Amino acid sequence: MISLPNVGPGRSVIAFDVGGTDIKSALIDERGEVRGFGRSATPVERLNPLTPGANGNLGAAPQIIAQLRELQLELTRAHPDVTPVAASIVVPGIVDSDRGVGVFASNLGWKDAPIRALAEQALGIPVAFHHDIHSASSAELKFGSARNVRNAVVVVLGTGIAGTVIIDGAPYLAGGFAGEIGHSPVADGPQCPCGGRGCLETIASGGAIARRYRDRVLASGDGRATPDRVRDILTLADAGDVDARAVWEEALDALALAFAQITAVIAPDAIVLAGGLSLAGDALVRPLRERLEARLSFHRRPEILTAQLGGDAGLIGAVLFARALAEANEAAANAAAGTPFSSDEA
Amino acid sequence: MISLPNVGPGRSVIAFDVGGTDIKSALIDERGEVRGFGRSATPVERLNPLTPGANGNLGAAPQIIAQLRELQLELTRAHPDVTPVAASIVVPGIVDSDRGVGVFASNLGWKDAPIRALAEQALGIPVAFHHDIHSASSAELKFGSARNVRNAVVVVLGTGIAGTVIIDGAPYLAGGFAGEIGHSPVADGPQCPCGGRGCLETIASGGAIARRYRDRVLASGDGRATPDRVRDILTLADAGDVDARAVWEEALDALALAFAQITAVIAPDAIVLAGGLSLAGDALVRPLRERLEARLSFHRRPEILTAQLGGDAGLIGAVLFARALAEANEAAANAAAGTPFSSDEA
Structure with missing residues (x-):
């Protein structure tokens, strides 16, 4: 059922691939192993019909983020030895990942919505926010058929x-x-x-x-x-x-x-x-x-x-984005503390 | 007649924009001023008809490079106080600037021809070799309408x-x-x-x-x-x-x-x-x-x-490429000599 490759050692992270139909989630431990992997329905039907203006420019974002928070709690309760230090969310539509903004997603109903900020508030950890296709493509470049391209x-x-x-x-x-x-x-x-x-x-x-x-x-x-x-x-x-x-x-x-x-x-x-x-x-x-x-x-x-990776390529890429965010934050914290070569495993 | 902007202080260089009809040349001094600017016919008619296989894969390259050498001598004789330390040649067609190879140019008759190596041998100084359109575009980005893009x-x-x-x-x-x-x-x-x-x-x-x-x-x-x-x-x-x-x-x-x-x-x-x-x-x-x-x-x-620059944009870009090559060579030489901050003006 799980087609995720081991992404190697690093920080524990949590990854979400939010589609118009379902949400895939995974908890990755420090060895790079998948400790939790789930799939649940995307709560867009609660906004049915998803009219423009429902929830303002946020569309289904509040419902989706609440569900991500529930999934985070379920995963971390089921695996108390794993403490994710960063998360990532990948979504369809037009995504401005630099600003953390969902510019547009027809099936999720949002328009210029500050998804990253809302998610960081709900999840309590730093969140990477990217386009699901960029995520799947990054995974394909890292683990799939385009490895040397x-x-x-x-x-x-x-x-x-x-x-x-x-x-x-x-x-x-x-x-x-x-x-x-x-x-x-x-x-x-x-x-x-x-x-x-x-x-x-x-x-x-x-x-x-x-x-x-x-x-x-x-x-x-x-x-x-x-x-x-x-x-x-x-x-x-x-x-x-x-x-x-x-x-x-x-x-x-x-x-x-x-x-x-x-x-x-x-x-x-x-x-x-x-x-x-x-x-x-x-x-x-x-x-x-x-x-x-x-x-x-x-x-x-x-x-x-x-492509060599299957339908979970978007989730694999999301894991890579969360890992990269965790590393970047850690490097920045170490630089600020004047300990650029810290090997602290806290 | 000369529409070249002053490119600012730097090394003296010589630039050639070789087209199917004519060759433009310019000698630039250390203040960035244009000290020589010429236009002459491209010697492709000597190969008339420019049949595939004339001069092997070199097409009109030997004639063109001989003419560039003549232009170099004319320009440096006319301006004995200016000693160019690098040159650049920009041409139409398909150009592999990394390898210095003219991959293809229908009106110059060459195919996979090592233009940069031949030109460096003839001119006796390092030569940058680029596509004329990339050259004109680089000039437009540096001095023209796309400055902030x-x-x-x-x-x-x-x-x-x-x-x-x-x-x-x-x-x-x-x-x-x-x-x-x-x-x-x-x-x-x-x-x-x-x-x-x-x-x-x-x-x-x-x-x-x-x-x-x-x-x-x-x-x-x-x-x-x-x-x-x-x-x-x-x-x-x-x-x-x-x-x-x-x-x-x-x-x-x-x-x-x-x-x-x-x-x-x-x-x-x-x-x-x-x-x-x-x-x-x-x-x-x-x-x-x-x-x-x-x-x-x-x-x-x-x-x-x-575009804001006129028909000499290709030549302006060639000056920029030659300047960049001179600077890169100098930086490499200084690094090799262990004098990375040399201000030697020799």
Whole structure:
């Protein structure tokens, strides 16, 4: 059940990966072992309907942070020998990790909300606050398929499409606005819920592939059942279903176009595919490589890799962020105390 | 005639901006003043036709470097009180400045040519070797409109389209392959001489605008004259010429699409427009801002700026690169001699 690797010796920390559906939590001890690992529903339904303005700009933040506090108490009560000295929270949306602010998250309802400050008050320990995709990408760079890569783009192909631009081994943030590959326009349509049109996500995400297949079958009027899972649509495509084939090829073409644009502008060493769609493996990677090749000329080819870590990559990255925060705070405290080489284990 | 700003006190250096048509040269003294500034034809016609394989992989490099040596002698003879301690050469194409290699330059005919080593042998002083667009962009960041910007994209709209990605105040190179915005695909056509199709350059460069206008007029069969200069085509568009209007709007749409893609992926603080087309000023900037706005939703808007430095930006950047090389060499020599704080002015 637990797919977290041992992150090695260091401080005890607690990590939370808060999604629109559930919250994953983990308590890590000083040996780097996972001592508590949990999953619970995200309390967004209490705000149902999550109207703009519910809780002001905080959205579901008060409910979520109260739940994180409960989880912290449960974990530390169950493991009294482990005392976490820092926590981290990773969330979807637009995140300004420098300021600790949740700029925007449609499914959590907040807008310019000071999540880090609220969480530090509730949890009583320092909190790192980051984007869940940056977190998963950092984990992939540390433990996964992109271990030796300096410059990369991680593209998470799930219900939507998100991404992280890695420059010189670290996420390039741009105030939380970088890496929005799913909302890069690649065509003149369709309209995207984000307000743009022709966003990559409207053609090539898992959600888009299922929706576009359903629409095509409905339009043809033959009334056959349409699966929601891309895996099943791919099976239909392989079996000769013309509509399934068409939406899959449109998705591949849109991805190859976006990757060619990224290659021309920032020439990454690798593009790492993550998320549910990446489980298609060679059925995704091989045609993508071919289509990207057909789009390029003198450009340097990025490697196309698939992520090695599973769905817990975001939580693993959160552990790394909390560990880094604990170390930075300790180094700062030691420097202030004039004991830069302290080996105090208190 | 000389539009070079005084770069301030430092070492005497010599700078060359080698283009497909001409070579600009400048000798800079220790006060930062331009003591010699020249322009001469690039000796590529001696290789006419510049067939692949002429001079092996060196193309016009031997002729060009011999000419740089002549220019060096002329400049130092004319100014015997100035002794340059480093030089720099900036060129078009794909440049690996870390290795000092000209990876590819179609109009200079070389391919994987060790330009820096050859030039250091001929000139007898250390040589910095960089891409001309990175050079011009660095000058724009130091002296031009992007002085306070950390993350930017400089887009040079000339006969073709080139660019530089600036991350944290410095060009982001990726082995010379980053910033090829002109060869980012934005459509399914037309075919680009680079081997790709639908490259931004085939729709939105000055060359493309002139060519596409000419093609439309020819196709309409009315035999009217078609200017080559974008300025004249813009005047026709303003006067109600439907074909001129159409090609200009297609160019604006393609630029806005490319800028929206760049905004989604790397969210620069600013996009700086340079090159001949940027002289259109508001006629370019205002519709570009509007079209980019129409493409974006939650994305952070980049400022759209025009470059302040003129056609000598590449040479100014070359002076900066040569100065930086002289300083780095001096620091290394002082460190080796155990005199890190030497103020020796020899």
